[in-house]
Amino acid sequence: MKPPAHTPHPSRSAAHLLPQGQKGTPRRAVLLSGLALAACGRASVQAAPAAAPLKALVPAPVGVAVMRGQLEDTAWTTLARREISQLTPEWEMKMEYILAQDGGWRFDAPDRIATFARASGMRLHGHALIWYSQGQDWFEAIKPARRAAAFDDYIAVVAGRYRGQLAGWDVVNEAVAEDGDGLRSCHWSAQFGQDGYIARAFAQTRAADPDAVLFLNDYNLENLPRKGATFLRLVERLLAAGAPITGIGTQGHLDIDIPAGQITAFMRDAAAFGLPIHVSELDAPMGAGLLDRARRDARRALQTARVMEYAEAFAALPERQRYAFTLWGLRDGDSFVNRQGGGDSPLAFDDAGRPTALHQALVQGFSAPATVRKERG
Ligand code: 9MR
Numbered sequence: 132m133k134p135p136a137h138t139p140h141p142s143r144s145a146a147h148l149l150p151q152g153q154k155g156t157p158r159r160a161v162l163l164s165g166l167a168l169a170a171c172g173r174a175s176v177q178a179a180p181a182a183a184p185l186k187a188l189v190p191a192p193v194g195v196a197v198m199r200g201q202l203e204d205t206a207w208t209t210l211a212r213r214e215i216s217q218l219t220p221e222w223e224m225k226m227e228y229i230l231a232q233d234g235g236w237r238f239d240a241p242d243r244i245a246t247f248a249r250a251s252g253m254r255l256h257g258h259a260l261i262w263y264s265q266g267q268d269w270f271e272a273i274k275p276a277r278r279a280a281a282f283d284d285y286i287a288v289v290a291g292r293y294r295g296q297l298a299g300w301d302v303v304n305e306a307v308a309e310d311g312d313g314l315r316s317c318h319w320s321a322q323f324g325q326d327g328y329i330a331r332a333f334a335q336t337r338a339a340d341p342d343a344v345l346f347l348n349d350y351n352l353e354n355l356p357r358k359g360a361t362f363l364r365l366v367e368r369l370l371a372a373g374a375p376i377t378g379i380g381t382q383g384h385l386d387i388d389i390p391a392g393q394i395t396a397f398m399r400d401a402a403a404f405g406l407p408i409h410v411s412e413l414d415a416p417m418g419a420g421l422l423d424r425a426r427r428d429a430r431r432a433l434q435t436a437r438v439m440e441y442a443e444a445f446a447a448l449p450e451r452q453r454y455a456f457t458l459w460g461l462r463d464g465d466s467f468v469n470r471q472g473g474g475d476s477p478l479a480f481d482d483a484g485r486p487t488a489l490h491q492a493l494v495q496g497f498s499a500p501a502t503v504r505k506e507r508g
Pocket of ligand 1: 221222225227304350382412467
């Protein structure tokens with residue numbers, strides 16, 4: 132199997148390795164218990180009683196990234212069925228999986244995930260049709276004169292296959308340059324132009340699936356205000372040109388060191404388009420593997436404050452703009468962040484399925500009354 136493409140990432144640019152399915156060690160599904168955490172000003176978190184499932188707490192579908200192997204792990208499926216109401220295939224609905232090396236198409240894993248979602252009463256979110264980091268060898272091996280048809284055909288086949296089965300698609304992923312200075316150049320932009328490939332992908336996806344919400348999805352939008360602004364200008368330009376963008380995806384791989392208010396400011400600017408917003412890949416690494424206790428507590432407090440801010444900013448959106456709030460993995464050990472050694476706690480559950488400090492931050496953020504949210508916003 133082809134190794135997955137690398138995705139640059141803030142402060143952990145080499146932070147993912149091979150996709151990781153079930154590891155074979157059954158994990159015990161443990162019910163919720165409170166967590167006592169270090170108090171620290173506004174971000175303090177108190178010991179909590181047994182928590183409600185996330186899907187009862189969040190005023191929108193709660194998503195999680197999934198790999199086929201996890202569907203064979205009953206600890207994962209039990210926890211997911213209790214907590215989660217939407218699934219995003221973590222990598223098996225991308226070109227790297229679907230376009231097999233023998234030239235065929237592979238749909239077994241994404242079909243299995245779609246079947247599981249349906250059987251579990253969960254929504255399915257498609258990720259990702261066109262991404263700068265994927266499909267280059269395949270595309271460049273096609274004669275230039277036939278590339279446009281191949282691009283259109285890929286979208287027609289994949290989006291057509293899942294038509295009616297998923298709520299939305301990340302049509303184009305990560306179009307904005309790493310630092311926010313313009314757009315990325317890639318094999319797609321070389322063929323169709325920097326805005327051109329995005330507009331074409333949206334038009335083709337709309338033709339293949341008339342009902343899905345179609346997202347432009349990117350990361351660092353809250354971490355780097357300049358990148359957030361470039362992204363929103365791109366949305367504005369493409370909408371003005373008639374592209375059927377009907378959703379805004381902000382991945383939410385959080386840099387917990389950003390100043391307070393930056394997340395709220397990006398969400399407010401993004402919300403001005405009136406489109407549904409998907410917090411599509413939230414995690415919040417602390418970089419905590421090697422830290423001593425005092426420093427770890429300080430990192431926890433920062434993590435708590437920023438995750439609360441994200442939750443509050445999302446909950447403050449009008450209902451029709453709250454597409455979903457998705458975590459990029461269920462348990463800490465499921466996170467791509469931990470595939471290079473582990474030790475971080477970027478997600479809502481630990482490896483035994485118990486709520487983490489990040490979970491408590493979500494509880495607090497989503498429990499804040501609307502008036503408090505408004506004042507903080
Ligand atoms: O977490 C995903 C990892 O398992 C895959 O190997 C990798 C390449 O497909 O993609 C990771 O997910 C990325 C997502 O698709 C887009 N935003 C950044 C995510 C983390 O790199």
